[in-house]
Amino acid sequence: MTNESDSQGSEAPPEDPVTLRALALLRKAHPDAVVDAVTTGRHPYIEVTADGLCDACLLLRDHDELLYDCCHLVTGVDRPDDQQIEVVYHLVSYARLPDDEYRKRAEKNDPWVALKVRVPRDKPEVPTVSNVWTGADWHERETYDLVGVIFTGREELRRILLPEDWPGHPLRKDWEFPVEYHGVPIVPPEAQ
Amino acid sequence: MPEPTAQDYQLDPELQSSVILTSLEWVKGWGRRNALWPVSFGLACCAMEMMAVAATKYDIDRFGAGVFRASPRQSDVMIVAGTVTHKMAPRVRRLYDQMPDPKYVIAMGACTVGGGPYVKHGYHVVQGVDLVVPVDIYLPGCPPRPEALIDAFRKLQHRISEKRGDTLRFDAVEKNREDQRRKAAGGEAAG
Amino acid sequence: MSPRAESTSTGEVHEGQPLVGRDLRTEELVFNMGPQHPATHGVLRVVIKSDGEVVRSLEPHIGNLHRSSEKIGEELPYYQWLPYVDRWDYLAAMNNEHVACMAIERLGGLEVPERAEYIRIIVAEVQRILSHLMAIGVYGLDLGAFTPFLHQFRERERGLDLLDHIAGARLLYHYVRIGGVKRDVSKEWIDELEVFLDAVEKRLPDYNTLLLHNHIFQERTCGIGVIDREVAVRWGVTGPALRAAGVSWDTRRDAPYSIYDRFEFDVPVGPSPIAGVAGDCFARHWLRVREVTESVKIVRQALGQMPEGPVMARVPKSYKPPVGEVYVRGENPRGELATYMVSEGKDRAYRIRCRGPSFSNIAVITEVSEGLLLGDLVAMIGSLDIVLGEVDR
Numbered sequence: 001m002t003n004e005s006d007s008q009g010s011e012a013p014p015e016d017p018v019t020l021r022a023l024a025l026l027r028k029a030h031p032d033a034v035v036d037a038v039t040t041g042r043h044p045y046i047e048v049t050a051d052g053l054c055d056a057c058l059l060l061r062d063h064d065e066l067l068y069d070c071c072h073l074v075t076g077v078d079r080p081d082d083q084q085i086e087v088v089y090h091l092v093s094y095a096r097l098p099d100d101e102y103r104k105r106a107e108k109n110d111p112w113v114a115l116k117v118r119v120p121r122d123k124p125e126v127p128t129v130s131n132v133w134t135g136a137d138w139h140e141r142e143t144y145d146l147v148g149v150i151f152t153g154r155e156e157l158r159r160i161l162l163p164e165d166w167p168g169h170p171l172r173k174d175w176e177f178p179v180e181y182h183g184v185p186i187v188p189p190e191a192q
Numbered sequence: 193m194p195e196p197t198a199q200d201y202q203l204d205p206e207l208q209s210s211v212i213l214t215s216l217e218w219v220k221g222w223g224r225r226n227a228l229w230p231v232s233f234g235l236a237c238c239a240m241e242m243m244a245v246a247a248t249k250y251d252i253d254r255f256g257a258g259v260f261r262a263s264p265r266q267s268d269v270m271i272v273a274g275t276v277t278h279k280m281a282p283r284v285r286r287l288y289d290q291m292p293d294p295k296y297v298i299a300m301g302a303c304t305v306g307g308g309p310y311v312k313h314g315y316h317v318v319q320g321v322d323l324v325v326p327v328d329i330y331l332p333g334c335p336p337r338p339e340a341l342i343d344a345f346r347k348l349q350h351r352i353s354e355k356r357g358d359t360l361r362f363d364a365v366e367k368n369r370e371d372q373r374r375k376a377a378g379g380e381a382a383g
Numbered sequence: 384m385s386p387r388a389e390s391t392s393t394g395e396v397h398e399g400q401p402l403v404g405r406d407l408r409t410e411e412l413v414f415n416m417g418p419q420h421p422a423t424h425g426v427l428r429v430v431i432k433s434d435g436e437v438v439r440s441l442e443p444h445i446g447n448l449h450r451s452s453e454k455i456g457e458e459l460p461y462y463q464w465l466p467y468v469d470r471w472d473y474l475a476a477m478n479n480e481h482v483a484c485m486a487i488e489r490l491g492g493l494e495v496p497e498r499a500e501y502i503r504i505i506v507a508e509v510q511r512i513l514s515h516l517m518a519i520g521v522y523g524l525d526l527g528a529f530t531p532f533l534h535q536f537r538e539r540e541r542g543l544d545l546l547d548h549i550a551g552a553r554l555l556y557h558y559v560r561i562g563g564v565k566r567d568v569s570k571e572w573i574d575e576l577e578v579f580l581d582a583v584e585k586r587l588p589d590y591n592t593l594l595l596h597n598h599i600f601q602e603r604t605c606g607i608g609v610i611d612r613e614v615a616v617r618w619g620v621t622g623p624a625l626r627a628a629g630v631s632w633d634t635r636r637d638a639p640y641s642i643y644d645r646f647e648f649d650v651p652v653g654p655s656p657i658a659g660v661a662g663d664c665f666a667r668h669w670l671r672v673r674e675v676t677e678s679v680k681i682v683r684q685a686l687g688q689m690p691e692g693p694v695m696a697r698v699p700k701s702y703k704p705p706v707g708e709v710y711v712r713g714e715n716p717r718g719e720l721a722t723y724m725v726s727e728g729k730d731r732a733y734r735i736r737c738r739g740p741s742f743s744n745i746a747v748i749t750e751v752s753e754g755l756l757l758g759d760l761v762a763m764i765g766s767l768d769i770v771l772g773e774v775d776r
């Protein structure tokens with residue numbers, strides 16, 4: 001890898017070392033969990049199955065060579081064209097600081113790894129990782145609140161930003177503006 | 193209307209220098225005007241400018257409005273500084289209801305005036321705080337500069353001393369309720 | 384023994400500690416703090432279950448300032464969406480713009496001119512100084528000291544004037560644009576900036592006399608609200624709160640973005656040598672004071688190295704980055720701001736997600752506030768220095 005990125009005008013784009021390392025260890029430990037992986041470019045990621053997510057996360061957190069001890073972000077992306085919802089996890093490690101060489105080798109400059117889970121849009125259920133990283137708790141609640149992903153196996157999943165009785169999940173692509181909420185009128189964008 | 197003075201009553205010249213005649217309303221307005229106690233109610237970015245007004249450089253105390261109270265029960269003007277969301281709206285209303293009369297509201301910032309930058313796609317933003325509480329002074333800007341807030345205070349004081357505070361304001365809450373009542377009545381009549 | 388007694392700076396148990404913390408249990412009381420409360424820094428609402436003066440458990444309720452900026456990002460073109468970025472963390476608008484612009488630029492592979500990079504760093508660090516000054520002053524206010532607030536506002540106003548000169552606004556600038564910055568800075572402005580930096584350096588000891596070396600202040604903060612290393616990392620706490628807990632991580636140094644790798648600066652790490660333990664309120668406050676000095680250093684170096692040249696790259700009128708995603712993070716005054724952006728090749732993003740540092744920083748109080756006294760809870764929330772605009776976005 002190092003040679004590739006060092007040579008100017010390289011044919012193959014540089015691979016991301018941290019993603020490669022995580023991928024190799026994941027494939028070894030849980031070969032069924034890994035669906036797909038992109039290891040080059042600005043946003044390399046590893047796609048895992050919903051069932052294998054918890055095992056993968058535990059490995060990423062506990063393996064001596066990985067030690068991803070912090071879940072930075074949990075997001076959902078609604079893709080109505082594919083009838084799917086992507087749930088994206090970004091993990092960082094404070095236990096292992098990156099070596100100086102890292103920046104020269106990877107295009108994204110930043111030692112995080114991303115996991116992706118794709119679930120069907122009509123049944124968006126993903127097992128929770130809030131028991132792996134406590135910080136993921138609020139992120140999951142927000143993802144449920146705005147995108148409507150249902151995280152299973154955790155203590156009650158409540159809305160966090162919007163009021164409890166808010167209609168729908170606003171970041172779904174087909175969400176419709178309400179015309180009023182508790183007596184306060186809302187002028188939807190189409191009407192403005 | 194100019195306030196009546198001692199001369200208007202053709203008093204004894206002796207008495208003119210020692211008696212002040214005025215209306216009770218005017219005295220009350222004068223007292224109120226120069227001792228406005230705002231409730232420190234920061235919602236968002238605009239609250240930072242509200243703090244700046246209370247701090248060293250702008251010092252709203254010069255205009256008699258510097259006693260920021262933490263409790264609505266002790267204050268008579270509410271500066272709604274920041275975005276009012278649908279989750280927050282009932283609380284804004286409750287705070288307003290808790291304030292003793294007479295009470296005044298300054299809608300500070302574009303967000304409170306009419307939804308501001310969030311008016312179009314911001315699903316969770318109330319499109320103007322006047323849908324929740326009646327407003328006396330509208331202060332546009334995003335955020336308004338501290339000078340503008342001081343100006344809003346001066347305008348409010350002017351208003352209070354002219355005793356127009358209660359009569360002129362546009363009560364969109366009432367109007368909205370009225371509309372709904374009318375709609376409901378119309379619906380029933382039609383049904 | 385109550386946790387408070389355990390952790391006072393001197394380690395001894397004071398007379399008059401509440402009995403309830405030890406063995407006597409009394410009736411629990413549930414009450415509400417906020418959303419209109421001067422110590423919650425905005426519209427945070429906390430439901431507290433307390434036993435006398437001792438907090439048994441608590442639950443923060445957020446969302447009172449949810450302004451749907453992520454949805455707006457899907458509806459508006461990138462350049463129109465940028466002003467909304469300012470409003471996430473309204474005390475650090477320049478830093479927000481910097482990170483958001485980096486994300487948008489990285490999506491399309493745009494290169495930013497050298498001089499623009501330097502100006503971005505300068506304004507971002509000036510903003511960090513201003514934000515930390517505010518945090519220092521307001522923390523004093525939370526603990527009942529009004530004077531530091533008035534003092535810091537003197538310097539803060541100077542700094543705001545500086546940014547006002549180049550951006551035309553005091554608080555929310557929209558100065559960093561896609562491909563560069565809006566306007567070049569003049570020689571006079573740089574002179575003014577140097578005067579400002581000197582003033583900040585000169586005044587910092589004054590603030591420290593008022594707060595950091597103040598015995599009452601130390602009594603209120605040392606050993607209070609300890610977030611230790613393990614808890615901080617597990618909850619995703621970042622920024623000064625993480626470093627105060629003893630983790631030496633600063634995105635500017637360890638995953639350098641923009642041109643931060645060209646500057647020399649220290650990353651202070653808790654515990655403070657003056658008093659207290661790692662991860663307590665005092666360490667967080669001390670760390671902010673130290674970071675102001677470091678930011679002054681960075682600005683000075685940047686001013687020394689800044690080349691001449693254009694400040695804006697050539698950006699097409701309708702900027703349509705190719706299909707792809709990026710995840711960009713940067714060090715804001717309050718912690719790591721990160722943006723995840725998905726492009727579908729249109730002039731607007733397909734999905735934008737912002738990770739506000741305050742969002743994770745405030746979540747941690749559910750765990751660490753157990754056993755605090757109510758008065759210390761205010762000290763705790765204040766020392767985290769949250770901005771609700773960023774928690775709720």
Ligand code: SF4
Nearest residue numbers: 237274301302303334
């Ligand atoms: S008007 Fe502008 S500055 Fe004021 S709260 Fe709204 S967005 Fe923030």
